[in-house]
Amino acid sequence: MKILFLHPNFPAQFRHVATALAQDSNNEVLFGTKFENPEWQIPGVRKVVFKPSREARPETHHYVRFLENGVLHGQAVFRVAEQLKAAGFVPDIVYGHSGWGPTLFIKDAFPNAKLMCYFEWFYHAIGSDADFDPADPLTIDDMARIRIKNTPILVDLYSSDWGVSPTYWQRTQFPKEFHSKISVLHDGVDTEFFKPNPGAKLMLPNLDLSEVDEIVTYVARGMEPYRGFPEFIESIAYLQERRPNCHVVVVGSDRVCYGKSLPNGETYKNYMLKKVPLDLSRVHFVGSLPYGLYLKVIQASQVHVYLTRPFVLSWSMIESMSTGCLVLGSDTAPVKEVIQDGENGLLADFFSPKQIADRISEVLDHPTRMAQLRQKARETVLERYSLEKLLPSHVQLIKDVANGSLPPENTPTPANVECKV
Structure with missing residues (x-):
């Protein structure tokens, strides 16, 4: 399987799953990133740097600067994709973090590849983070800007073949009509590394x-x-x-x-x-x-x-x-x-x-x-939340999406989970 990960900051949420996939010699794993982060190296994972040609211009309407930056990120990835194709690399699946824009044009760059997105957050003016502090009220401009900020995410929700959110509550932030193609799957914690040390000083x-x-x-x-x-x-x-x-x-x-x-x-x-x-x-x-x-x-x-x-x-x-x-x-x-x-x-x-x-x-x-x-x-x-339990599920989900065998509709949220907006 050929897989291309996309995230502006290497390796981010994909560290464990990229490592696991790269350990299989049958896989070819590339990671497209804006910041190479030389402190991090993953054996078997080749970094590919994409560089937006510029940032959103100051004169751009402030509602859409985030979108302009997203388009510039997507454009940079598109150009890298053309270079990859010329070098003979065409992914079976692209797995990217939605929001910053790198995944925007993947279906145009690689029409036959599956697109899987990490859907971490969908913005709301009312009912979550933005209006949480009564001492920091929103203006009309804030509300309009927040609505438009979802534009690149909405494109990904439409274009993607499947998605992942790390918690049930974070999934509830996304429009209900897309919930059926978003799995709730936490990144996982390495419980052998993060373990108790009684009496630690x-x-x-x-x-x-x-x-x-x-x-x-x-x-x-x-x-x-x-x-x-x-x-x-x-x-x-x-x-x-x-x-x-x-x-x-x-x-x-x-x-x-x-x-x-x-x-x-x-x-x-x-x-x-x-x-x-x-x-x-x-x-x-x-x-x-x-x-x-x-x-x-x-x-x-x-x-x-x-x-x-x-x-x-x-x-x-x-x-x-x-x-x-x-x-x-x-x-x-x-x-x-x-x-x-x-x-x-x-x-x-x-x-x-x-x-x-x-x-x-x-x-x-x-x-x-x-x-x-x-x-x-x-x-x-x-x-x-154990990585030992969740990582195999994550790897299998990627393989299933790449092969076109999409998971069934998500199971209901557990009764003890608080996930109301």
Whole structure:
């Protein structure tokens, strides 16, 4: 089988499945990407770089700049596809992330290839992430721009032969008429890598917390409102008042990955640290970490705090659960699809820093009582999100779609899954 993966950032969600397919000598695996990311190499996977000729012009109407950039990405992939065909490579299937545009013209470039899309998110002005914060109301312009932002995704929904969404709730964001050709299939977590290490002590190259008994962690790609960073910082202030020996470790970059940036280039980290007085000797911003060090952080954590607007679910939450870490999540979708309060983790009001601090203290005050929740967290991942279970299904789905034997209509959402908009 010949397969072409497409994602602007290599290897993204396709790391495990591309690795698995490349291990079969009968497969030829190419990965089209905008950013080659030399730190990542996958044996048997050949990278092909596509370069858009330009970015959307400033004078382009702001509703359609995202679409223009998508078309430019699709155009760049189309040109690479012509080069691949000239070199004798015609894929049986193309598997790409929908939204940025690389998949837009695949059916024109390779008319006989199957197209499978990773459908991660469909934008709504009302009822999910965009209007979640009442302090950040939408304008009419925002609502119109959000509707148009779905244009490249809608083209992919129409063109694709099949699709995948990582959670049931994320699939519900897509138009109902397309649900029947979108499988719910999480990327999977390597539970042999992300496993418990009882009694782990935290030592990083520039941070030694090996003598600290109370460690609270927070992990996100960026420090931003979408992932509850302001609320988390405010919760630390409450926590420090009552727990003089508690240390907090924040993993992530001082940037915005999702949502709006602050004016004048100010970061949310600087803004919140000026707003909230903290004992910074007990708050450690360690930046982004390689997997090995990140693993040490969550293995040593007594409480891992994961906050999010109703939006895409982060890998870090399930990876933390896989290590047997006690996760305190926000009472939002799709967190509630994974965590049941008091069973395999705890939930708190996204907008209540005091409640977040109270629940952290609850865990730290009763470590023995929480042992069963930690065990259940690990069991949840082993049962529902284990790479060992999901990867074979993912590989088989790709083969089925490539061969034209499409899966039957998706089974109903489990009754205990919270997936309402």
